[in-house]
Structures are given as C-alpha cells and as structure tokens.
Amino acid sequence: MSRRQGDAVIDVTELTVRFDDVLALDSVSLSVDAGEFVTVVGPSGCGKTTLLRSVGGLQSPTAGEVRVDGDPPESAQAAGDLGVVFQSHTLFPWKTALENVTFLRELAGRDPDRDRARERLVAAGLGGAVDAYPRELSGGMCQRVAIVRAMHLGASTLLMDEPFGELDELTRYDMAASVLDSWRDSDRTVLFVTHSVPEAVLLGDRVIVMADDPGRIVDRVSVSVPRPREEATMDTPAFADQVADIRRVLRQNRTEDTHPDR
C-alpha cells in the first residue's frame, strides 16, 4: 500500500483494556502519521506495553478500536507490514543470529537478503556473532539481534517496547543512532516505548506522556529540538529544557505511592 507523509498509519480510538480490576488503558486515543517517529513515556504500569501490544494485534481491546493502515492490526501483521521488538528479545533459539534476522523476511515471502542482513549485524557490532546461537550470546547481544531483525524485515511500521532496556549506556546510544539512521533512510513509521525521557526526546517527533491508575495519555509534546540529533544534542539547552518539561508533566501526574513495591 502506498502512503503519503501525513497520512495516519496508526489510529487508536478510545481504546480501553481492562484486566480484572486493573484499568490498564482508559479510553486512549492516538493517531500516528506515516513517517512519524512517536515515543511513549510514563511510569511503570501505566499501560505502555498494553498500548503497543494492542497496536500490534497481540492484545484485544475491552472497548474501542485500533487500526493500522485502515485495517485491524492482525492484517498488517500477517502481511509483514508490522515489525515488533519487545523488552525481552524473543529470538528463535534453534536459529543462528543471521538466520534469526533473515527468517521473518522469509516468512513474509520476501528475499532473505543474507548479505544485507550480515552487514546490518556487523554494523550493530555483532560481526563475531553472526553464526552464533542465542544461548551463546549475552542478553544485550540478543536484544541487538532482535532490533536488527525488525529493521531487516523492512516493515513499514515498527513497534518497539523498551528495545534498549538490556543494553549498556554506550551501546544504547549506538543502537538509538542506528534506529534513527534506518528511520531517516525510509518512510517508516515508528511507535517506541521507553522509560527514559532523554531517549524519548532524542528519538521522537512527538512524545506521548502517560500516567497510571488508570493508564491514560496526559500530554502530547511536539519535540522542537532540530534534527539531525546526535550525542552532542543531549548537551544543548534546548534539549535539557524539553526533557525538564516532560519530567514536570510526569511528576504532576504521579499517583500517590500507595504501593509498597513502587
């Protein structure tokens, strides 16, 4: 399907998801345009993963509706138009790193393009791990393979849930830069969940700010920091101001700490 910049690709309308007595999402509406990079921040348990899983067709709504390219998300998923990276990597244990990266393309009926897959792994610092199995790799390396796999799939929409959670700080920045490069070179739409406000501002065109109990959107911030953004961008006053503004919104909406484990 051909898209134009500005067309809504992800449309979430009054989405409510309830798990027994937990209102994980309370009437959440969100529209993401073609080519947009939207980041989602919020406290633990505010429904970020539930939102992403709903957009990925992995969680049924209690009420409301999700559309991807105008269709239920399951259609986009089946057509290989949705790439998904979760907090834990979900690699196939019986396949090597390279085979993991090419396999989703094969499943989607596309040329596996092993040469390009190998290049991507090398660029992600995994040149020595191309033929290794997940059990031979660290958690962070597996996570990087999963990110490379999602980018190699070539899906027009990418859903990423804390994809850098297991990475050390420098690798985290390197992977963020490579996701940004790959996004800039394509017309890909990205919905990206993170706990890190600086990461949300570094990556996003817009930052969706959520609060918990019940899970809901409390602010939508257009990021005014110009692109291209790189490591040094994080040292600029404009960047610091935007991060501070979002942290203020998070603090204002923080629920009273009634849970001893929080």
Ligand SMILES: Nc1ncnc2c1ncn2[C@@H]1O[C@H](COP(=O)(O)OP(=O)(O)OP(=O)(O)O)[C@@H](O)[C@H]1O
């Ligand atoms: N399958 C489930 N069954 C019951 N409760 C669930 C289920 N999935 C999520 N929840 C609850 O729904 C709420 C939102 O969870 P969710 O994982 O979406 O939050 P989150 O913002 O992604 O959290 P985190 O940042 O810690 O990953 C939480 O209270 C969680 O305990």
